[in-house]
Amino acid sequence: xxxxxxxxxxxxxxxxxxxxxAVAAAIAAEATRRGVSVQVVRxxxxxxxxxxxxxxxxxxxxxxAYGPVAASDVVSLxxxxxxxxxxxxxxxxxxxxxxxxxxxxxxxxxRVGIIDPLSLDDxxxxxxxxxxxxxxxxxxxxxxxxxxxxxxRGRGGAAFPTGIKWKTVLGAPADQxxxxxxxDEGDSGTFADRMIMESDPFxxxxxxxxxxxxxxxxxxxxxxxxxxxxxxxTMRTAIETAKxxxxxxAGVQGSQYTFDLEVREAAGAYICGEETSLLExxxxxxxxxxxxxxxxxxxGLFGKPTIINNVMSLASVPVILDKGADFYKNFGSGRxxxxxxxxxxxxxxxxxxxxxxxxxxxxxxxxxxxGGTATGRPIRAVQSGxxxxxxxxxxxxxxxxxxxxxxxxxxxxxxGGLVVFDDTxxxxxxxxxxxxxxxxxxxxxxxxxxxxxxxxxxxIDRIRSGENATANLVLxxxxxxxxxxxxxxxxxxxAPFPVMSVLNHFPEDMRARA
Amino acid sequence: MNQGEQKQxxxxxxxxxARAGEPGALLPILHAIQDEIGYVPDTAxxxxxxxxxxxxxxxxxxVTFYHFFRTKPAGKQTVYLCRAEACQSxxxxxxxxxxxRKLNIDFHETTAxxxxxxxxxxxxxxxxxxxxxxxxxTVYGRVTAxxxxxxxx
Ligand SMILES: Cc1cc2nc3c(=O)[nH]c(=O)nc-3n(C[C@H](O)[C@H](O)[C@H](O)COP(=O)(O)O)c2cc1C
Ligand code: SF4
Ligand code: FES
Numbered sequence: 001x002x003x004x005x006x007x008x009x010x011x012x013x014x015x016x017x018x019x020x021x022a023v024a025a026a027i028a029a030e031a032t033r034r035g036v037s038v039q040v041v042r043x044x045x046x047x048x049x050x051x052x053x054x055x056x057x058x059x060x061x062x063x064x065a066y067g068p069v070a071a072s073d074v075v076s077l078x079x080x081x082x083x084x085x086x087x088x089x090x091x092x093x094x095x096x097x098x099x100x101x102x103x104x105x106x107x108x109x110x111r112v113g114i115i116d117p118l119s120l121d122d123x124x125x126x127x128x129x130x131x132x133x134x135x136x137x138x139x140x141x142x143x144x145x146x147x148x149x150x151x152x153r154g155r156g157g158a159a160f161p162t163g164i165k166w167k168t169v170l171g172a173p174a175d176q177x178x179x180x181x182x183x184d185e186g187d188s189g190t191f192a193d194r195m196i197m198e199s200d201p202f203x204x205x206x207x208x209x210x211x212x213x214x215x216x217x218x219x220x221x222x223x224x225x226x227x228x229x230x231x232x233x234t235m236r237t238a239i240e241t242a243k244x245x246x247x248x249x250a251g252v253q254g255s256q257y258t259f260d261l262e263v264r265e266a267a268g269a270y271i272c273g274e275e276t277s278l279l280e281x282x283x284x285x286x287x288x289x290x291x292x293x294x295x296x297x298x299x300g301l302f303g304k305p306t307i308i309n310n311v312m313s314l315a316s317v318p319v320i321l322d323k324g325a326d327f328y329k330n331f332g333s334g335r336x337x338x339x340x341x342x343x344x345x346x347x348x349x350x351x352x353x354x355x356x357x358x359x360x361x362x363x364x365x366x367x368x369x370x371g372g373t374a375t376g377r378p379i380r381a382v383q384s385g386x387x388x389x390x391x392x393x394x395x396x397x398x399x400x401x402x403x404x405x406x407x408x409x410x411x412x413x414x415x416g417g418l419v420v421f422d423d424t425x426x427x428x429x430x431x432x433x434x435x436x437x438x439x440x441x442x443x444x445x446x447x448x449x450x451x452x453x454x455x456x457x458x459x460i461d462r463i464r465s466g467e468n469a470t471a472n473l474v475l476x477x478x479x480x481x482x483x484x485x486x487x488x489x490x491x492x493x494x495a496p497f498p499v500m501s502v503l504n505h506f507p508e509d510m511r512a513r514a
Numbered sequence: 515m516n517q518g519e520q521k522q523x524x525x526x527x528x529x530x531x532a533r534a535g536e537p538g539a540l541l542p543i544l545h546a547i548q549d550e551i552g553y554v555p556d557t558a559x560x561x562x563x564x565x566x567x568x569x570x571x572x573x574x575x576x577v578t579f580y581h582f583f584r585t586k587p588a589g590k591q592t593v594y595l596c597r598a599e600a601c602q603s604x605x606x607x608x609x610x611x612x613x614x615r616k617l618n619i620d621f622h623e624t625t626a627x628x629x630x631x632x633x634x635x636x637x638x639x640x641x642x643x644x645x646x647x648x649x650x651x652t653v654y655g656r657v658t659a660x661x662x663x664x665x666x667x
Contacts, residue, residue, distance in 0.1 A: 013638075013639065013653050014639075014640050014642060014643055014655060016652075016653065017643060017646065017653040017654050017655035018643060018655050018656070049642035049643055050642070050643075052643070185639060186636065186637065187637065188598035188599040188600050188601075188636065188637045188641060189598075189599060189600045189637075189641045190637070190639065190641070191640070191641060191642070193639075194639040226582045227594075227635055227637065227638050227639070227648070228639060229651040230651070264538075264541065264542065265541070265542070265545050266582075267544070267545070267580035267581070267582035268581035268582030268635075269579065269580050269581060269582075270636060281541065282538050282541075283537075283538045284538040284539060284566075284576070285540075285572075285576065286575055286576055286579035286580075287579060287580075302537060302538075343641070343642070344642065345600040345641035345642045345644065346599070346600040346603035346604065346641065346644060347603040348642070351642030351643065352642050353642075374604070383599055387598070387599060387636075417641070419599045419600045419603055419641065420603060421603045422603075430599070433599070433602070437598075437636065440636075441636075
């Protein structure tokens with residue numbers, strides 16, 4: 001009997017943006033031409049993005065990697081007999097032994113890049129739905145206690161303890177409660193949420209289901225940004241599959257619990273990532289930020305108690321319920337427990353997804369993992385935590401990844417995105433963009449944000465054209481203070497942080513251009 | 515109302531009524547309209563408002579709040595250029611200038627031959643392989659001026 005060789009070619013957006021579809025087609029066509037039996041499986045991405053499209057061949061049960069593969073390399077791969085794992089210029093050896101991957105601790109991303117994202121069988125064979133099985137044997141209080149004990153803090157940016165949020169919803173009596181997943185992932189330099197949704201959608205479904213079971217919510221929404229069409233499609237298909245298999249709907253896995261899930265598509269407003277604006281949007285309104293109190297946990301979606309969490313927070317719940325709070329808590333540093341999914345992006349030689357226990361130095365991520373800039377020039381600045389995060393200076397690169405340690409140097413871990421710039425960057429232009437972005441995306445509710453950001457752009461322009469530079473620098477700082485103290489949410493309240501980081505660490509750029 | 519407008523109005527009413535019963539139905543309805551018609555025409559504001567029992571001002575307010583909804587027909591293909599920081603670090607500003615000159619339009623405009631509309635976007639989640647461009651729903655990574663020429667051939 002002729003045996004068929006399994007070849008994995010990622011279906012992830014970034015892999016496809018570099019030609020993975022053409023590679024998959026070329027491999028299938030070349031196999032047919034040669035009369036060899038090959039089964040091409042479209043897996044998710046391992047997150048070693050500089051090596052994408054990363055093709056893997058299963059040889060005696062071991063996955064051998066080749067990358068980055070172009071469609072034009074396929075004939076030579078067959079010639080070299082890559083189906084037996086043979087040597088080739090693009091050969092990388094066993095995937096799991098690639099240093100970048102071997103040094104990671106993949107808990108939330110345990111299956112990402114390994115399985116076929118839409119195969120429920122794959123999901124279960126790789127540990128999926130064990131967390132829910134345990135949760136169904138526990139009381140709501142016990143589930144919430146496990147999440148609290150794990151030390152998990154919100155991965156969307158604010159790092160609020162997830163267990164405390166869930167406890168509030170559990171304790172709020174109501175005829176209807178909701179679980180909302182914030183999949184608006186608007187920060188530049190981030191894609192962890194997208195990867196989960198495209199590469200392991202069932203883990204998010206499982207995490208949300210556990211949330212529903214824990215607090216007594218019967219309906220969930222995944223609010224996904226419109227810029228992620230593939231994530232939207234994959235999540236919708238996965239939800240249908242889970243429903244058909246009895247993991248969603250009435251009587252989840254034969255239990256007394258009901259949990260329904262629906263994807264809602266966002267419409268291109270960054271502010272809708274802010275949780276109360278997101279809830280307004282889900283209700284069919286403009287995404288205007290709400291005053292607090294009441295907290296969403298008490299009066300959230302349609303006025304009902306609502307868990308609202310980031311994709312990564314929810315996708316981390318299954319492993320906590322599967323392996324226990326202590327298992328998760330034993331990773332990490334200080335009050336930052338578990339693992340962080342760092343997204344290394346921008347001008348970087350080896351960009352990608354790095355899941356690692358909190359406590360790793362920023363320098364190690366930039367140089368040992370990242371290998372320095374893509375352009376080969378020195379790193380001048382790194383923006384951490386999205387468009388509202390400070391630009392970090394090389395003198396701060398020894399900071400350890402830990403929410404409190406980053407905060408202590410005026411920086412932010414946020415959603416774990418790092419954007420690297422080389423020494424050709426004009427930091428004044430970056431400061432200007434921070435204000436410009438705030439002006440474009442402001443919901444308009446508060447004057448310091450709506451008008452202040454527009455003024456900020458003007459003042460920076462004046463500084464750059466040499467107009468009253470000294471007075472305008474003072475004015476810019478005052479403007480930043482006004483925005484920080486007079487804004488309702490973190491868009492207006494934190495957009496000054498990148499600007500001030502430029503004033504403080506890169507003052508030489510904040511002057512008239514030659 | 516001419517026949518084309520009549521047909522459009524019927525389609526809008528069908529899409530609105532199909533989801534009117536859902537909680538928070540407005541955004542899904544607007545998406546359905548834009549998916550089918552290509553944009554959200556003025557008539558949609560009136561019909562959707564009637565169907566959902568909202569004021570026209572409310573519906574109009576929602577349509578204009580969200581960058582993704584357009585109120586005018588777009589080109590055959592929409593080119594979304596990422597302007598956010600990770601792409602900036604890899605030359606997105608120069609690519610943006612190139613794209614504008616090449617297509618001879620600014621953002622939110624459509625080429626004279628109706629082939630392309632140009633829209634800014636703030637991150638496509640492709641930041642490890644910047645700069646990124648999306649054409650309709652297809653994302654491209656590490657886009658150079660030359661690659662953009664090939665993509666928009
Ligand atoms: C302007 C702004 C944008 C935000 N964007 C996002 C986002 O895209 N995704 C996200 O999960 N949280 C975002 N947040 C944080 C949310 O408000 C909220 O803290 C989060 O959804 C809570 O989930 P977590 O506790 O699991 O992190 C944003 C906050 C602000 C102020
Ligand atoms: S700070 Fe800006 S975005 Fe936030 S509520 Fe105020 S106006 Fe809206
Ligand atoms: S910043 Fe351009 S894709 Fe993320």
